[in-house]
Amino acid sequence: MNTQENITWNNNTPSSTQFEDVYYSTTDGLAETQNVFILGNQLPQRWQQQKTFVIGETGFGTGLNFVATLAQWEKSAPQHAQLNYISVEKYPLSKRDIKKALNHWSELDRYVDELLQVYPSDVAGFHRLKLLKDRVSLTLMIGDAKQMYRQLIATVDAWYLDGFAPSRNPGMWSVELCKEIARLSQPGTTFSTYTAAGQVRRNLHHAGFNVSKVAGHGKRERLCGSFNQTPNLISQAPWFHPPNLPASNRKKAIIIGGGIAGISMAHTLSQSEWQTIILEQEDRVAAQASGNKAGIVMPKLTLDMDKYAQFHLSAFFYTVSWLRNLQSRQPSLDWHPDGVLELVDKQRGTQLAKLKLSKQVMQALDAEQASLYAGLTLEKNALFFPTAGWLAPANLCTTLLKDNPEIHVALNQKVSSLQQDADNTWHVSTQTKSYTADVVVICNGPSADQFQQTKHLPITPSRGQISDLKQTASAPTLLRPICYGGYVIPLSKNELLCGASYTSDDKTVALKKEDHDHNIKALRQHLPDLLTEQPQAHEGRAATRATTIDRLPLIGPVANESFYRIAYQDIKHGKRPHTFPLAQYHSGLYIASGFGSRGLTTAAIAAELVTNLINNKPLTLNTTLYHAIHPARFLIRTLRKQ
Template identity: 30%
Template structure:
């Protein structure tokens, strides 16, 4: 549950846990945010003209420091292209309380509403919230500050040292915590705080900061400003791939969801990107799925895939809301997951906490809408729904800085180096140069394996879905929301001509990458999908049985499917041996500038946008959009 707040008679929020006010009287709170933190750290002057600026805050509270900083960024014509705001918080407050505080200041009301709309489901871990088209990135880290500072690998330009008073929350101001803060600083990083407690000043000095007391903001007489400038050379782990100094040119091989997401993330950071694909139009492969669902994975231990899927959905929701048309291109309808094996799979501590913002046991009316019995084992995913991947691909590729080149089949890559400058050449089958750039990202699905020189270990996964037109007679028989489990059923999808369709699947045909499937293979796929429906939604099967009957009874292996039968669609996905995506440089020493974003398996919709942001963050030395350990688990270099 969210941190409980008590409200004093003067309207000031009070924390029973720490026996302290969240801030001083209302009139001084914005002055503190602007003068103590923003101006105390030399902003906005210091960030003028920079490609990015990275701020670390040790206590998010009600988000006022973030909102004031965001407002200053918006108002500054010299603002950096990208603003990163990383904030630590052990006990997040409720969104309603956040709004109550922020909306007391009319100049922050619009920004506060945008923040509150994404301020949900803040389970322990790292949450990436995106604003202003992805140019303002808030990374909320929920948990103990010392543990978070040890686990993450941030480099920041500014530090807001904030939180409850050292007397009431000594751990946040301890030498151990401040050592963690110092590890995030580069030489010249500026820090500001409202407290002048002697132990805090002494600890900052010990950690390598030059510390000064300055006139305070009433009711404080003094504040502290500091600059990280140690007498010693800080020891900092050197990344295998040093961050790029400036945006440049990049070739992205593959025009599906992974490639479009990478192109969009890089273009937003100032890169000029060419997307090469052998097809004549984008999303011609697995990303051409007519309609698919995005849905979190759940597990009682909240394992890697579960946490990754939630991080991916946050990024997807932000992009879809910004780029797509609701009800036509996508719908966050919620998804029912029928756990046919009889185990609910939810984390045991979620039933009364922030986990219910994500998933909870299905309610009786949701089971009934899916024609499932009241005792069926199922859960309801709140932040889930259906989407048309091709529409998302098109919207991503339409961003400034991206050039699409269809009909450009890359047969191999060739690298040259002249006076230390790397240049990659994309060659066709006749060894003619299609395009060249200092950097290449492989996002061509299973075809990426050959282009990588076998550095990518990928397995082909052909998948076939069954689908049909949904007439009025089916409306009452089909569930009004997608249903997931062993396979999935997505219904009520507009076709654009006044009709709607349902989609069922998908098969998993390992190590098969031939397309199109033979007539016999299509019949086998329809039979397999029908069986999935029988297990997933036995009460729905009778309504769709006629479409399958004609396909399975009237068609021999040598004949095409008749027009009145259920229709099929097929594509090839790919996966790594450990079933996790592969993101990052393939071999920084041997293949400098060659990166990959691939192996999404069956979770391309959920993970592609997250992986693209992870790739861009690694490339630029930005705060990562997810926990460092999860990022390491996805590194392309791991296999």
């Protein structure tokens, strides 16, 4: 995170010591933003004609351009329109510095406060943030501009090119970055910038933009223009290329499954004006694994921060922000963001501390410090995740339905088949009724591979059992959840929930004494002071979860298996990716499954990602992570080996 030493102040106007340049005009930064970037891209007139508008920016800085655009959007955009604002920042400012830098303009105070409420930690990567009651999505990419934009999947309508001066930060105006800006543009995409530097003009022209000089703000000239070429659809991974769903006037979606994954999906889709109906085979929602009394929301880190860890960290950031917003609207949400402890040995704790994550994300504690956070004596060191927490999954499900009463739920509807007719309408049959929709999203956990279209997906059921334990009055009071391979959650002063057992390829849900014994033994082994005596009764719950061999979920469009096997049969010979055709899917069919025991942390970002894909909006995950969770990845791996 940028500290005070990286910034100098002159009359509360910040300058970068590294680039020796100001963050905005010293005369009137807001007027420059309004004239150069907003009016320079013919806004707000252009967004009056679109339900979704996408702005890309090359330097977030103080956030001035963003909050000024936010204010203009709220004032002038159509009521149901949505703004997607994408920006990048290699050296993010602290909340304190942003607040100070934007303190000049009282008319922006409300928007600055809303930005600071969701402003992320300084962890590299994509951060998707929601503002103005979810009407605005901010994708803030922390890292090098060229690398971040290279990982972005989006189509931008207008560009704010606002890096530090080309002479001081040439990387923000390089040929390579201009090519990425062009890749993310379409015919009619505009740009505007404060500079008139010749190299910038040449780089943009070479990338495919018409470039013009116009009167500048506080200077003689500046550049603006528009993209004039057909987008280049050559892909380095054509088998994962996002689908292009045909526009529909009906916008009706069926969600199969009424657990956390399905209800989160319906809730997110409905926020973008989709009519959603959930088909649940049981007589109530959250009847399967989502019916557990409690679960933990936290990241899962690895020493090398592989794709698994990166995905779960991104999902964690998104979910915490999502839950915060939901709880602000629905105080009945039983969300406890009081932090979570993870016991680690000294070596692992030291290694993970080398990741140098912000203290807002993770803190390494010795056993004495960890004991204070836990409320009882611990023998091991621990990692503390201060923004993590626990919640009741069933309460989350009912809260989401309460938050959007337009979601329709049909119970006792076990889906038997999916069929698509010639006009791409889906027909979903249950034992009693047939439903039609433009889009179907499969969210029924370990049963997600039951359909003809999904039978190729390697989903394995995994049984998990949790144990509900009663505490005696003399037992210590656990202050927050602790993970130790298993986990324990303090539901109340006198009640603990611990778990969970793991049995692959087991769909039985009857409680097993040996699994209770396993859970209690693990709890006693790691937290011997927590249970003062043997629990009087074994209570708990068992459910089946969907897992995959690489432990990552299946999120995205469902591949047309026959097309893949023919079109990509030569992939094993090492042919260059651009020689293969773009992927073909079952149009309008998506899946979100394979979450394992991490559904509470990952279901929300899965819903956001699938909604992005359906609506052709910027993806919330970078390209690497999107490919890592793509449902077709196992097909491609099989074809590579044949």
